[in-house]
Amino acid sequence: MSAEPVQPTTTPNRRSELLAIAAGLFASKGFKNTTVRDIADAAGILSGSLYHHFDSKESMVDEILSTFQHELFGRYDAILVSDDDARTKLERAVEVSFEAIDQHRDEVAIFQNEAAYLGGFERFAYLAERNAQSREVWITLLDDGVRTGALRADLDIELTYRFLRDTVWVAVAWYRPGGKLAHTDVARQYLTILLDGIAQPRHTTQGDKS
Amino acid sequence: MSAEPVQPTTTPNRRSELLAIAAGLFASKGFKNTTVRDIADAAGILSGSLYHHFDSKESMVDEILSTFQHELFGRYDAILVSDDDARTKLERAVEVSFEAIDQHRDEVAIFQNEAAYLGGFERFAYLAERNAQSREVWITLLDDGVRTGALRADLDIELTYRFLRDTVWVAVAWYRPGGKLAHTDVARQYLTILLDGIAQPRHTTQGDKS
DNA sequence: TACCCTACCAAGCAATTGCTTGGTTGGTTC
DNA sequence: GAACCAACCAAGCAATTGCTTGGTAGGGTA
Numbered sequence: 259m260s261a262e263p264v265q266p267t268t269t270p271n272r273r274s275e276l277l278a279i280a281a282g283l284f285a286s287k288g289f290k291n292t293t294v295r296d297i298a299d300a301a302g303i304l305s306g307s308l309y310h311h312f313d314s315k316e317s318m319v320d321e322i323l324s325t326f327q328h329e330l331f332g333r334y335d336a337i338l339v340s341d342d343d344a345r346t347k348l349e350r351a352v353e354v355s356f357e358a359i360d361q362h363r364d365e366v367a368i369f370q371n372e373a374a375y376l377g378g379f380e381r382f383a384y385l386a387e388r389n390a391q392s393r394e395v396w397i398t399l400l401d402d403g404v405r406t407g408a409l410r411a412d413l414d415i416e417l418t419y420r421f422l423r424d425t426v427w428v429a430v431a432w433y434r435p436g437g438k439l440a441h442t443d444v445a446r447q448y449l450t451i452l453l454d455g456i457a458q459p460r461h462t463t464q465g466d467k468s
Numbered sequence: 469m470s471a472e473p474v475q476p477t478t479t480p481n482r483r484s485e486l487l488a489i490a491a492g493l494f495a496s497k498g499f500k501n502t503t504v505r506d507i508a509d510a511a512g513i514l515s516g517s518l519y520h521h522f523d524s525k526e527s528m529v530d531e532i533l534s535t536f537q538h539e540l541f542g543r544y545d546a547i548l549v550s551d552d553d554a555r556t557k558l559e560r561a562v563e564v565s566f567e568a569i570d571q572h573r574d575e576v577a578i579f580q581n582e583a584a585y586l587g588g589f590e591r592f593a594y595l596a597e598r599n600a601q602s603r604e605v606w607i608t609l610l611d612d613g614v615r616t617g618a619l620r621a622d623l624d625i626e627l628t629y630r631f632l633r634d635t636v637w638v639a640v641a642w643y644r645p646g647g648k649l650a651h652t653d654v655a656r657q658y659l660t661i662l663l664d665g666i667a668q669p670r671h672t673t674q675g676d677k678s
Numbered sequence: 679t680a681c682c683c684t685a686c687c688a689a690g691c692a693a694t695t696g697c698t699t700g701g702t703t704g705g706t707t708c
Numbered sequence: 709g710a711a712c713c714a715a716c717c718a719a720g721c722a723a724t725t726g727c728t729t730g731g732t733a734g735g736g737t738a
């Protein structure tokens with residue numbers, strides 16, 4: 259994100275610094291729209307100097323995405339193996355996702371915008387695997403929810419999964435850390451809408467106009 | 469979308485045919501990732517020949533997006549001026565959006581993926597205007613809903629708007645026309661989740677099992 | 679026959695792109 | 709003070725990119 263133009267040479271880890279700069283540009287302009295000269299300019303060096311740290315522009319996104327996904331799925335796994343009830347697990351998973359948006363905005367944005375395209379290349383095949391893994395997580399949570407009576411019995415699990423997956427991540431397009439709403443607030447509001455809906459509850463039988 | 473390699477020269481409108489081919493490529497690969505040679509190849513002509521029909525690659529997206537948006541907002545306006553009640557209007561707006569995903573998948577996808585980047589250029593300033601216009605539509609519908617008692621009184625309108633706007637369009641990432649679910653089915657399911665939530669209602673009757 | 683028009687080809691140019699190569703700098707270690 | 713090293717520079721190359729130019733095929737029209 260923050261792209262300080264020039265930094266004292268005695269930085270603890272220049273490599274990760276450059277990665278952060280690149281991530282910020284990839285997230286806001288897109289991978290293909292960002293040139294190695296853009297990254298180098300933002301870092302205050304020449305484009306060729308980047309190749310002292312990285313093999314290629316591709317390997318930069320690779321490292322950004324794989325590192326982030328590794329961490330994220332570690333958190334999901336921790337939720338799955340916990341002994342909370344189904345609804346709590348679902349809420350925790352949503353909260354963890356919003357936490358990721360808060361703390362790794364660039365990475366989430368890059369994944370959202372570029373995964374579909376990058377996934378086509380062999381090098382990024384792991385993106386599709388992670389996607390399948392993510393599906394496992396959500397489907398499991400939803401299945402448990404329905405089975406234990408926490409969620410409606412008539413849910414279309416597959417469709418609900420896609421709804422959930424999508425709605426959880428799109429907030430990255432507008433959420434800014436340090437704004438009026440903390441990520442925990444956004445998560446709670448999203449959960450309220452998701453779980454209870456936006457309609458005024460009726461105690462009588464709902465007239466479902468079909 | 470459909471990219472027939474070679475077509476008889478006596479087509480009613482070659483221009484719109486080329487636009488459709490370009491839209492398909494822009495949607496699946498991204499604007500910057502699609503070269504004029506890609507488009508020409510898919511159309512069975514040479515890249516230079518595209519410039520008989522269009523000024524530039526940019527003007528192709530421009531025409532694709534502006535045409536689509538003009539049509540879409542015409543539909544939204546029709547809903548706003550109708551004399552349906554608030555909840556019906558909201559449902560109609562969601563249905564119209566899913567219809568757009570069904571009938572103009574490429575255009576919606578391009579708008580979703582490229583608007584943020586393209587909007588930065590003066591030529592595409594209208595994208596930001598349309599975005600503001602879209603906000604007007606949804607906020608109006610939500611406000612009316614709360615005012616008439618159709619929606620919860622404690623809704624955070626601004627947040628709900630973003631939730632709605634986002635969830636309505638992301639389905640373009642996975643929805644395929646001609647699949648198991650018609651766009652009307654998807655719209656109804658999304659509306660059910662959105663209005664009533666996915667949690668099992670605490671107490672009473674609830675007969676919705678179509 | 680002469681003319682025009684739409685749709686295209688053939689060739690290539692200028693700019694941009696990712697990346698390479700050989701060299702320099704300043705600090706640390708023994 | 710010699711050797712080493714991470715970080716960077718300076719220059720440029722090959723490929724790709726959007727786009728231009730001058731020309732051509734073929735159908736319609738008068």
